[in-house]
Amino acid sequence: MKPYSPPYIPASEITPKDTFENRRAFLQKAGFGVAAGTIALLNHPVRAAETAVKSPIIQPVGAGKKIAQYKKTAFGAEEKLTSYEDVTTYNNFYEFGTDKSDPAKNAKLFKTQPWAVSIEGEVKKPKIISLEDIIKLAPLEERIYRMRCVEGWSMVIPWLGIPLAKLIQWAEPTGNAKFIEFITLNDKQQMPGQNLPVLDWPYVEGLRMDEAMHSLTMLAVGLYGEQLPNQNGAPLRLVVPWKYGFKGAKSIVKIRFTEKMPRTSWMKAGPREYGFYANVNPNVDHPRWTQSSEKRIGAGLFAGRIKTQMFNGYAEQVGQMYAGLDLQKNF
Numbered sequence: 001m002k003p004y005s006p007p008y009i010p011a012s013e014i015t016p017k018d019t020f021e022n023r024r025a026f027l028q029k030a031g032f033g034v035a036a037g038t039i040a041l042l043n044h045p046v047r048a049a050e051t052a053v054k055s056p057i058i059q060p061v062g063a064g065k066k067i068a069q070y071k072k073t074a075f076g077a078e079e080k081l082t083s084y085e086d087v088t089t090y091n092n093f094y095e096f097g098t099d100k101s102d103p104a105k106n107a108k109l110f111k112t113q114p115w116a117v118s119i120e121g122e123v124k125k126p127k128i129i130s131l132e133d134i135i136k137l138a139p140l141e142e143r144i145y146r147m148r149c150v151e152g153w154s155m156v157i158p159w160l161g162i163p164l165a166k167l168i169q170w171a172e173p174t175g176n177a178k179f180i181e182f183i184t185l186n187d188k189q190q191m192p193g194q195n196l197p198v199l200d201w202p203y204v205e206g207l208r209m210d211e212a213m214h215s216l217t218m219l220a221v222g223l224y225g226e227q228l229p230n231q232n233g234a235p236l237r238l239v240v241p242w243k244y245g246f247k248g249a250k251s252i253v254k255i256r257f258t259e260k261m262p263r264t265s266w267m268k269a270g271p272r273e274y275g276f277y278a279n280v281n282p283n284v285d286h287p288r289w290t291q292s293s294e295k296r297i298g299a300g301l302f303a304g305r306i307k308t309q310m311f312n313g314y315a316e317q318v319g320q321m322y323a324g325l326d327l328q329k330n331f
């Protein structure tokens with residue numbers, strides 16, 4: 001991949017106070033203590049200081065880099081948000097471990113800068129686009145989406161991103177492109193979970209072209225007004241609110257246009273349990289549990305389960321794409 005260096009959120013958009021606080025928080029978390037003088041006592045003071053300055057995206061939970069400019073939209077404004085803490089500490093990101101608390105712990109030092117995405121397959125010509133250039137394709141906007149994991153829990157998350165359609169238009173797919181594959185970084189050094197045969201690595205997900213072009217489908221670079229925390233798929237992940245969470249591939253490095261339906265990592269792991277469509281559907285149970293209800297994370301010990309809605313409640317917007325498709329067979 002072609003290397004590039006500029007940070008994707010210009011430093012000018014970050015207030016000096018944020019910069020200071022984040023750096024201090026990072027140093028603290030990294031065990032360097034708070035006072036600047038403490039750094040000089042370390043064996044490699046210069047390297048320590050450099051790491052802190054050069055890795056603005058590495059940060060402890062709750063001290064993310066603010067994204068200064070984005071459009072607030074009314075989308076989802078009526079929803080009660082899941083807390084930042086729950087959104088960033090209860091995660092599925094198997095590359096960093098299979099427990100919900102693993103990604104927040106194990107992804108701290110994950111390097112997401114520089115970052116670029118390779119655009120391949122059925123396109124006029126293959127290209128590489130930097131993260132910086134991706135966020136220039138359209139104004140960043142905030143949208144609040146309900147998210148439903150196939151495991152039976154859900155959250156409400158204020159995402160920041162651009163419509164995936166903007167990148168697809170830029171990519172110039174050929175007439176043969178019927179599907180798109182999204183491929184996560186493959187890096188056993190940085191992603192300890194990839195040393196275990198939990199899934200066929202790298203993580204691969206896919207969408208049909210019309211699903212990918214749908215205005216609800218986002219490429220997210222942030223949440224809660226901040227750059228994506230590493231555990232949530234930094235620096236760039238897919239968000240498809242009417243499908244089970246596993247469709248939302250994290251830390252994407254390749255986007256491949258294909259003629260044939262991609263075989264995704266979850267389809268390979270359990271073809272009877274995880275279909276290509278993965279539309280949220282209370283009428284099609286997972287072979288091992290019901291999909292008719294869900295637990296809203298953070299709702300409290302005594303909150304009951306919520307009834308799961310068809311297409312996660314987005315049927316009005318997306319239902320038309322599946323007219324005539326047998327949703328029992330094509331789960």
Ligand SMILES: Nc1nc2c(c(=O)[nH]1)N[C@H]1C(S)=C(S)[C@@H](COP(=O)(O)O)O[C@H]1N2
Binds near residue numbers: 091093244245248
């Ligand atoms: N690369 C990658 N992407 C992934 C996963 C994963 O393990 N690896 N897990 C998926 C699943 S099952 C869910 S529910 C969502 C969780 O996203 P969140 O942790 O940001 O809520 O990420 C999806 N994307």
Ligand SMILES: [Mo]
Binds near residue numbers: 150245246
């Ligand atoms: Mo999930």
